[in-house]
Amino acid sequence: MLGFLIRRIIQSVIVMLAVALIAFMMFRFMGDPVNSMVPEHATEQERAEVRERLGLDQPLFVQYGRFIARAATGDFGLSWRNARPVSTLLAERFPATAELVLVAAVLSLVVGIPLGIYTALRPHSFNAQTLQFLSLVGISLPTFVTGILLILVFSVWLGWLPSFGRGEVIDIGWWSTGFLTASGLKALILPSIMLCLFQLTLLMRLVRAEMMEVLRTDYIKFAKARGLSDRAINFRHALRNTLIPVITIFGLQLGGLIAFAIITETVFQWPGMGALFIQAVNFGDVPVMAAYLVLVSFIFVVINTSVDLLYASIDPRLRVDDAGPAGGGH
Amino acid sequence: MTLLQVENLTVEFPSRRGTLTAIEDVCLTVAPGEILGMVGESGAGKSMTGAAIIGLIEPPGRIARGEIRLEGERIDNLDREAMRRVRGRRIGAIFQDPLTSLNPVLTVGEQLIETIQTHLKLSRSAARERAIDWLRRVGIPAPEKRVDTYPHQYSGGMRQRVVIALALCAEPRLIIADEPTTALDVSVQAQIIALLRKLCKETGASVILVTHDMGVIAETADRVAVMYAGRVIEVGTVADVLRAPRHPYTAGLMASIPRIGEKPDILPQIDGSMPRLNARPDGCAFNPRCPKRMDICTRLRPELTPDAHGDVACHLFSKEPAT
Numbered sequence: 001m002l003g004f005l006i007r008r009i010i011q012s013v014i015v016m017l018a019v020a021l022i023a024f025m026m027f028r029f030m031g032d033p034v035n036s037m038v039p040e041h042a043t044e045q046e047r048a049e050v051r052e053r054l055g056l057d058q059p060l061f062v063q064y065g066r067f068i069a070r071a072a073t074g075d076f077g078l079s080w081r082n083a084r085p086v087s088t089l090l091a092e093r094f095p096a097t098a099e100l101v102l103v104a105a106v107l108s109l110v111v112g113i114p115l116g117i118y119t120a121l122r123p124h125s126f127n128a129q130t131l132q133f134l135s136l137v138g139i140s141l142p143t144f145v146t147g148i149l150l151i152l153v154f155s156v157w158l159g160w161l162p163s164f165g166r167g168e169v170i171d172i173g174w175w176s177t178g179f180l181t182a183s184g185l186k187a188l189i190l191p192s193i194m195l196c197l198f199q200l201t202l203l204m205r206l207v208r209a210e211m212m213e214v215l216r217t218d219y220i221k222f223a224k225a226r227g228l229s230d231r232a233i234n235f236r237h238a239l240r241n242t243l244i245p246v247i248t249i250f251g252l253q254l255g256g257l258i259a260f261a262i263i264t265e266t267v268f269q270w271p272g273m274g275a276l277f278i279q280a281v282n283f284g285d286v287p288v289m290a291a292y293l294v295l296v297s298f299i300f301v302v303i304n305t306s307v308d309l310l311y312a313s314i315d316p317r318l319r320v321d322d323a324g325p326a327g328g329g330h
Numbered sequence: 331m332t333l334l335q336v337e338n339l340t341v342e343f344p345s346r347r348g349t350l351t352a353i354e355d356v357c358l359t360v361a362p363g364e365i366l367g368m369v370g371e372s373g374a375g376k377s378m379t380g381a382a383i384i385g386l387i388e389p390p391g392r393i394a395r396g397e398i399r400l401e402g403e404r405i406d407n408l409d410r411e412a413m414r415r416v417r418g419r420r421i422g423a424i425f426q427d428p429l430t431s432l433n434p435v436l437t438v439g440e441q442l443i444e445t446i447q448t449h450l451k452l453s454r455s456a457a458r459e460r461a462i463d464w465l466r467r468v469g470i471p472a473p474e475k476r477v478d479t480y481p482h483q484y485s486g487g488m489r490q491r492v493v494i495a496l497a498l499c500a501e502p503r504l505i506i507a508d509e510p511t512t513a514l515d516v517s518v519q520a521q522i523i524a525l526l527r528k529l530c531k532e533t534g535a536s537v538i539l540v541t542h543d544m545g546v547i548a549e550t551a552d553r554v555a556v557m558y559a560g561r562v563i564e565v566g567t568v569a570d571v572l573r574a575p576r577h578p579y580t581a582g583l584m585a586s587i588p589r590i591g592e593k594p595d596i597l598p599q600i601d602g603s604m605p606r607l608n609a610r611p612d613g614c615a616f617n618p619r620c621p622k623r624m625d626i627c628t629r630l631r632p633e634l635t636p637d638a639h640g641d642v643a644c645h646l647f648s649k650e651p652a653t
Contacts, residue, residue, distance in 0.1 A: 218430035225384055225425070226445045226496060227418030236444070240435045316480040317434060 008308060012301045017068070019297040023290035024067045076291035081283045086291045090273060095175045096166055097272035100264065101257045103188055104196035109250070112200040116207025120242075121234060123212065131204070138201035143260060147194040147267040154190060162187050164269040191268045195260060199253050206249055211242040244315050251307030255300040331402065333536050334360040334383070334504055339396035339406075341375075341382050343607075350607040352378045352391065353560040357634055358538075360504065365527065365537045367551030367568065369544065369583070371604050374557040376540045380506040382406075383538070384421050385413040401503065419449040422497035422535075424526075426509040428490035432481035438465070438492050439477035442499055449500035464495040467532075468525060487518035494526060501533050508540045523550055544587055548572055553640075556580045559604055559615035566640020577644045579616045614645070622646060 034050050051057050055066060076086035119128040155163035167183030169176040178184025215238055223233050262274035273292060280288035312318040336358040343350045353375035360366050368376045381387050383398055398406040405416055425431050433441060442461035446452060465473035468491040481489055497505060511519035527550055530537050539551055547554050554571045556564040564577040575581040582600040602619040605611060611618055617627040626645050634643040
């Protein structure tokens with residue numbers, strides 16, 4: 001297990017270095033940043049000073065090295081838009097996105113998996129067929145459309161829930177949470193539904209397909225032939241085998257949730273990192289964009305590595321080095 | 331008293347293009363402690379008969395006619411829950427492929443303990459003791475340790491031993507072994523068959539042994555039932571059926587077993603192939619391939635009739651003169 005872990009960490013570091021290179025290259029493609037930082041009528045002398053202060057006079061690989069070294073300590077320089085440290089900006093915005101993604105992920109799990117199980121166990125029932133149909137709608141409707149529909153129905157027509165913002169938040173250290181106030185919780189409902197809908201339907205359909213596949217296997221047939229109860233067969237035997245591939249997809253999709261959060265945050269004016277990123281794109285604020293890219297990639301890598309580790313704890317066949325007495329002769 | 335009695339068992343599969351009859355009017359009896367071999371080509375209905383007896387016919391298939399009685403009690407019309415309690419406790423089953431019969435994510439012990447506790451009122455520790463004991467009985471070395479390992483840590487032969495332990499651990503009276511050795515190495519096959527026979531002797535269980543392998547039947551079974559196109563066409567003691575087969579199909583089957591020492595240019599075979607479910611000929615289903623076909627064979631279905639050497643469903647042996 002340790003060897004596996006070390007291998008995975010080395011791979012992750014390589015991935016992160018590659019991402020950092022791409023993020024770093026962005027600075028090159030955006031033209032000369034000095035142009036947008038100095039007054040229009042600045043002299044060549046003043047430009048050179050700014051260039052030197054930003055380290056832009058150094059060779060490329062030195063700049064890359066510096067970028068990496070500083071990124072590793074969380075320092076992504078100053079935002080070109082409002083000259084505040086990028087790390088501070090992201091830290092301010094991170095809790096909003098994290099809470100939104102967390103709620104959406106939990107929602108998609110606790111609703112999607114049971115629905116998937118239900119539709120797999122009763123594939124011909126009316127409810128299951130209806131759910132299958134609705135899930136097609138959920139999977140094919142663009143999320144911004146569902147978001148706008150949700151606003152129309154629940155905010156405009158019914159007036160039950162707020163259509164934008166995070167509501168009141170409470171600061172706990174540097175973390176600002178909306179979980180502790182009524183308005184914060186209410187504000188979470190619509191955005192998290194919009195964000196989770198795609199995941200939820202995807203999970204439901206995936207669990208359904210996998211579980212129906214597992215229910216056809218020989219070991220389920222043999223479990224039935226031994227007279228085990230339906231509960232033991234469906235949940236103890238079938239569900240665990242079903243969840244193995246589901247975990248992988250969910251892990252990958254968790255990254256997708258963070259990416260999709262950009263759209264949700266835009267629709268609901270949610271003060272998260274996605275909204276920050278969109279502002280940065282509009283302004284050509286490369287440090288913020290680069291930092292966002294690196295941070296999101298980092299989250300992806302951490303999730304995927306955790307998924308691999310989780311995998312091993314569910315599927316004993318992947319636990320290579322605790323094989324025990326191997327006898328019997330393979 | 332017979333342990334199992336199957337009478338006129340008919341299994342049908344409704345489909346869009348009419349009803350398909352998988353097995354038709356199958357009659358069988360199994361005495362306590364007896365090993366009944368069941369042979370026939372793929373699709374003859376051997377496995378379907380087994381599935382019907384343990385009540386695991388895949389929907390939309392259903393028992394359309396007939397009765398199955400276990401120790402005198404009808405089991406073909408039990409409700410789901412009652413039938414579930416019969417499975418594993420009174421009728422055990424062993425399937426073809428030991429590599430896929432065990433759940434990969436549960437330890438062998440968990441699967442055994444769960445099965446034991448489903449059928450017997452035992453504490454977890456007592457069930458674990460029993461699980462270890464069963465692993466020992468099926469010849470797993472160091473069962474105290476192996477009980478906590480996963481199926482992938484066993485070889486194919488060892489896994490089939492575990493499957494046997496799982497099928498037998500609640501001591502059912504009848505075991506349905508559906509090609510238990512087909513997926514195994516030849517060297518392991520004999521061991522597994524010998525083990526199955528020994529354990530059934532010890533527990534007094536009867537076995538229905540479904541197989542393609544005439545050698546296994548000859549060595550293991552007491553009686554043998556030959557199936558063709560969904561029907562039992564000949565039943566008798568192994569000595570009778572294998573040495574002096576009477577139904578022309580059985581005779582052809584025996585003739586097509588190559589003998590050691592002879593090197594025929596062409597392996598003997600029965601011409602043609604078994605009819606599909608939806609294209610069974612009238613009369614005797616074997617008549618298009620039968621070398622001894624008579625007029626009546628294309629018109630009237632021969633019924634399984636007993637005589638001194640067992641039962642055979644063939645007009646050649648009908649008592650009444652063919653009309």
